[in-house]
């Protein structure tokens with residue numbers, strides 16, 4: 531069983547990068563930023579965005595605004611704020627004056643208003659209004675449940691429901707199997723997955739897959755591949771699939787929930803033009819039971835409480851397993867590594883700048899009318915005429 535990429539390696543590279551980028555001591559900060567704002571691409575796939583965000587104050591506000599527009603299904607305004615957030619995440623300095631954003635792409639009037647107010651007042655009244663808004667607060671709670679999206683939230687809100695307590699109390703509601711699992715493991719699932727937990731789950735998944743497919747490649751994708759230290763789930767990409775590995779986890783009692791989506795991929799089909807489309811891979815949205823050694827701060831409390839209640843010695847963790855044919859592996863890896871914004875911009879760039887269609891399966895050249903094969907992410911960037919961007923620089 532091959533480990534496609536050791537997470538430790540990428541983390542080390544990331545740390546080195548950080549060191550390289552920090553200015554030497556004793557050198558005064560240059561007054562003018564060392565880049566030209568008008569040269570910044572509107573596509574995040576032409577920018578290098580590490581986790582080093584100097585503008586969190588702004589991007590947090592933008593993300594609240596974007597989420598509220600998402601809840602209202604206003605895709606255009608939502609994307610406007612997500613794109614602006616992505617540009618500010620890339621900036622190598624904190625914005626302190628309106629002059630700092632002059633010439634940058636994706637800075638429309640709505641965005642500028644928010645920036646201006648944060649510079650002047652320290653916070654955005656609009657973002658604050660949104661975070662106190664009843665509808666926003668309800669949608670935020672509802673969508674925090676595994677299996678609940680905007681559509682379900684909308685339905686519950688229209689029924690007059692406002693909190694998760696009210697949803698749970700309403701016995702007339704018909705919850706899906708996924709949502710039932712979401713409520714059952716709610717507390718565990720809203721707490722973040724740590725890097726250590728991701729490594730532990732990674733071992734379980736790799737061992738299990740290898741039992742059946744000794745040649746299989748198992749890679750962590752998603753935020754952890756981009757160097758994040760926490761996530762809401764752990765994403766895995768597996769090549770050379772067999773259906774057995776899911777059963778094996780089930781038999782060991784490790785799978786608390788599993789929703790297997792069969793592959794809907796049709797050979798010869800053109801890549802999807804939808805910018806936010808789901809792919810057609812066989813995948814498994816799962817909740818895994820991760821046993822953890824109990825942390826006993828002192829023996830006194832242990833001896834006292836030991837008999838009184840059964841101590842829960844595991845944590846429920848969201849795991850996405852995506853299974854891909856070997857020829858599509860590089861495309862699947864690129865898509866599932868994200869970030870979402872980076873992926874959106876890659877597809878937008880392919881469509882508008884290259885007359886190509888990109889999705890998580892393939893790249894289609896519309897002029898030449900051929901599918902472009904790729905064995906690695908580097909080759910996909912080359913096909914698109916883009917400089918390679920490392921995973922930890924895709925935090926757009």
Ligand code: DCT
Nearest residue numbers: 752753760761762763808865866867868869870
């Ligand atoms: N993705 C995709 N198609 C989907 C779902 C996700 O191509 N149907 C991509 C986009 C990002 C990546 O997979 C991982 O998705 P998430 O787990 O949602 O994002 P993340 O960056 O890993 O964030 P988190 O740390 O919160 O898990």
Ligand code: MG
Nearest residue numbers: 752753763765
């Ligand atoms: Mg993830």
